[in-house]
Amino acid sequence: MAGLEPADRGNINFNNGEGNGQQRSSKLFYVPDGVAPWPDQPVRWVLEHSLDFFGGREEIFKQVIADLALEPLMRVPIRALSKGQRKRTLLALGLLAPQPILLIDEPFGGLDLRQSREAAATLRRHITPDRTFFLSIHQIADAAKVCDRFVLLSGGRVVAEGTLDVLTAVARQRAGHNLSADFEEVFLALT
């Protein structure tokens, strides 16, 4: 989907038009999980370079730094960051990207409870009418905190799609009306 691997099947439509490679890179930015880009460089350089290289959102630079509490880390090389600090840097990198669609793999991986709540709040704060976030999350409870709509995957296939209310209703139809509205229970009932 991010165009990093050769596509073997399927296609991507942007505003009802099929997107080629060039359109895809101008519409969608993917933040992978578990990467430590430019490990010898400090956080400030990495973020400023990404602004330059991708033509990023300079106008929200300070806001993103403040939201993700990156100010004390600005001079620290990426290789010296903890997992959570690196994740916050990657989230900043994604938020600064110019593309209207942001695809983030495991946005809360490595964050403690407080940090993941703050990161979720930051992501919600940066949602605008022209900006959509796709979050790939294995921790269902985290997904429920931040997402408006859900696509549930099982065995590589889409098994359900919709808002929490819609999914709860579908799950209750399948599993019985006693099912609680807890999203983890809904997920288990549908997958």
Place this chain on the structure above:
Amino acid sequence: MRSRKRPWKSLLKKEWRELTTSRSWWIMLALIGPLVGVSFINAVHSYAEASGKGGTAAGLADALFPLDGVVAPSFSALEIAASFVLPFVAIRAIAGDRVSGALKLELQQGMTPLTMIGAKALVLTAGWLFTLLPIVLAFILWLSYRGSLYVPEIASLALGHLLNAGIVIALAAAPASLSEHPSTAAILVLAFTVGTWILSFVSTFSGGV
């Protein structure tokens, strides 16, 4: 939002910064100084002895030129660095982005892989030019000894060594791009360069392979 009009400029700046903050490049520069120094001092000694002061066969002094006696031996230090140190600098520059995951981000800019690898090659070549500094210093010393130099000869040798460095960078780029881990690429490149040295040695002393 910042302009995306000149991403290649940003890419070159990034590659240059990555090179100049890498330990392998600084190690190469630190090694090249003593290597050139030892080659130059030995060459000057040998040249002084062979050119008559120590008493040599008649005609040998007349047959000696600074190119054979001093310039080429001083440059030979670059050949050692190009074979044994430059591959590591190149492999680190090329495989580093893939190993760290930076490549996954960079590829989304929409640049062609050829542009990206070209930027790395350009910066590596520019980085290699810094290894010529000790040679320049050695030649300044040589001129201070009242030795003579012929600039076109030096330029020709420098170009030859630059082309050799280009080949090494290209040789390092191929396995660094294809192999899963940089250490595999390093083994492959070293095997190749040492192999060519052995072939050259055999062909020199036995009149052919």
